[in-house]
Amino acid sequence: MSDERSVEHSATAHQHPQKRSNWLNRLGHLLKGEPNDRDELADIITEAGERDIIDEDTQDMLEGVFEISELRVRDIMIPRSQMNTLPSDACINDVIPKIIESGNSRYPVIHEDKDHIEGILLVKDLLKYIVTRExxxxxxxxxxxxxxxxSKRVDKLLKEFQQCRYHMAIVVDEYGGVSGLVTIEDILELIVGEIEDEYDDEDNAPANITEINSSLYHVLSLTPIADFNEKFGTSFTNDEYDTIGGLVLHAFGHLPAKGDSISIENFDFRVLSADKRSIHLLQLTVNPREEE
Structure with a gap:
């Protein structure tokens, strides 16, 4: 009886390493092979997660790498309206209160308006002036x-951030106007998840609904239906779902992928960020209502 248990234990002990080895061999063969099939590689990563060959965090990170290769800077930037800037005609003592209040480490310095960026102020560069009281x-x-x-690809920008050792970039539209900014942290959070620091709290959390222009918005999927109704004068019911993500999911009838779009009344919803479990961020286009 003891020998039977020993044989059974031995077989079980070798099963998982063999499974891991087979999966790694398949991955290595795919990477070396001529076909560059992204879908097949994504399927292998999903399969590895389902079979516990890699843990959930690793799987999410690998899927995040795929995601940033498909995104453009416009999809993740902090919009112009939310940029924290400093005036170019200010002195150090003038800007210290705002820096303390917002807690950012970098600020665009503007002349007259946000289309005229003079440069970037790094808070760490203020230290020697504060010490000398200059x-x-x-x-x-x-x-x-x-x-x-x-239109720049997010993965290309991440590579530039790493090579050139800068952490913030100003984003411009096709006409050269400033449309927002992007930081290396914004990109890394797509891969590793939310990066919280000592300044992150509920009071400083990003708005559920961010206006990009008069007809374009970014909407967090967890935005309550009541808040959406109040913002846009709608009357969506929250009897079946409490959030705008639930409303959109119900309209699709299945879990949509990033890039999928659907129209609900006079609103066009496009999925900007999602994983295999839920929707995270939506792009909302408000169309004029047809006259009755």
Whole structure:
């Protein structure tokens, strides 16, 4: 009886390493093979997660890498309306209160308006001036601003962030106007999840509904139906679902993938971010209502 248990234990002990080895062999063969089939590679990663060959965090990170290769900077940027900026005619003592209040580490410095970026102020560059009590103009301290187009691929920008050792870029539209900014943290969070720091709390959480322009919005899927109704003057019911993500999911009839679109009344919803479990972020286009 003891020998039978020993044989059974031995077989069980070798089963998982063999399974892992087979999966790694398949992955290695795929990477070396001529076909560059992204869907097949994604299926192998999903299968590895389902069979516990890789843990859930690793699977999410690998899927995040795939996601950023398909996104453009416009999909993840902080919109112009939410940019925290400093005026170029200010001195250090003038901007310290705002820096303390917002808690950011980098600020675009503007002249007249947000279309005229003079440079980027790094908070760490203020230290020596604070120690010496020198009230210098912020323009004496700023560093050059890096400018990228809205259409730039996110994975390409991440590579530039790493190679050139900068952490923030100003985003411009096709006409050269400033449409927002993007940081390396925004990209990394797509891969590893939310990166919280000592300034992240509920009071500083991003708005559920962010206006990009008069007809375009970004909407977090967890936005309560009541808040959406109040913002857009709608009367969607929350009897079956409490959030706008639930409303959109119900309209699709299945869990949509990133990039999928659907129209509900005079609203066009496009999925900007989602995983195999839920929707995270929606792009909302408000169309004019047809006259009755």
């Amino acid at each position: 009230n210098a103009p912020v323009t004496d301290i700023i560093r050059p601003a890096v400018v990228v187009p809205e």
